[in-house]
Amino acid sequence: MKARFRDLLAAEWIKLWSLRSTPWAFVVGAVAALGVNVNAAFADYRNYPRYPDGIRELFVPIWAMRDAFTLGGAMVFTLATGAIGALVIVGEYGTGQIRTTFAAVPARRAVVAAKALVLAAVMLVYGVLVAGVSFAVTQGVLDGRGAGMAIGDEGAPRAVVASALLAPVCALAGFGLGALLRHTATTIVALAGVLLLLPALMDERDRWGATLLHALPQGAWKRLTEVGVSPVPVDYPWTAGGAWAVYAAWSLGAVAVALFVVHRRDV
Template identity: 30%
Template structure:
């Protein structure tokens, strides 16, 4: 009798183990390969198109509608209002790039293309980081450009009403830039979730649950129990910590008890969460079969 055939998964694992790491592509070539794949995916075009449309449309709409009253508002209120005009869309665009972050990795698992991807880099870490780099860079650039267009148009609309924010004030331009940093970190967070679960539906559900449902649950629980630690935990959620990145900081002490984050603190918390999720996802991806 002939020996039984080896299972396809075992054959692939043996081939993968027999390929030395030196055969894998260099990181720049991996980045180039992932860039080609990213721009060729239909969901990438749609998600970035929605991001651009929402960012510019919301800034233009609010810039045209909002009238704070020329000479009647203190400069700080004018600055804060302008920041809000150009960052109000972030809560929506973050969800869009969250979906994209999941799809760019789960799509490969769904089609089986991930086998070729990991064969090109047997160690897997390089190609995972290359995909994350391309996703982060593309998301940040698209967000910065669309936000810049929104700022330029909304500034002109507000100037027609004799409302002039102080663009040289870091309290104005840093939150606007922070909005792009936030959506980039959200995309990376979702990418890590997608790499962990390997399912488009599951990854999107978990990501949206963390950013939409979990804050509501903790808020209700904190309100019912009056437990400060619950409110502090809610402050450390990705959506709450990240919101500090694009929030205008008004002068004066805030009458808030418990844990309070500023822009840099929110960035630090969200960045750590992204790194932790990413590290766990990479460890799991390296240890399991495709």
């Protein structure tokens, strides 16, 4: 009997949580990212009375939002979610279980689509939880100095949504790389290189460097979490619409790569 797609979704849900590393990866990723952000908020809370008037005038919303979603926290979150996405498919190749899966369900594209949908849904919920907690806790800390933001403030909803969506975007990027490379260590190194190292090498003062950074998830995330008018001029500004398009392109492109390579290659 031909497997129904909802049965494939149920099977992939079970596989995801049957990996012993999955719950730990979720917990460690969330704790690490939140720890970096909350630490930044406490640092500003302690130092706020010593800040000059110029910084205090700009603190809300620019620095308050940066405490909620620090670059360091985003990098940790990127690596954690990308690694989970990679393990969803690489782990099955590593154990050889993928042969059993394709023997039971010869429609490989349907299997990959089910994996991607389950991964994206779980990561969306995970991202919403982590981004929401980070915003609430950091702004609660800063409220002690009268420097916190509310979720309804201008730019805050977009920043929270962008940070939440960073989880499924990076997870799907890891998923696509995992399908392409099929080796855990190689995939994680490639993922870190593309999503973390490459943005660090880009110079935003150079047109080509800025263009490449804008085309990466980290660059899109930075643009979407910017609020207020930065005191530092930007040589090559980027639009929020373009940043959302980058999110979509990476997600859809990664799934397309996974569908193609799994269908074309032998197990």
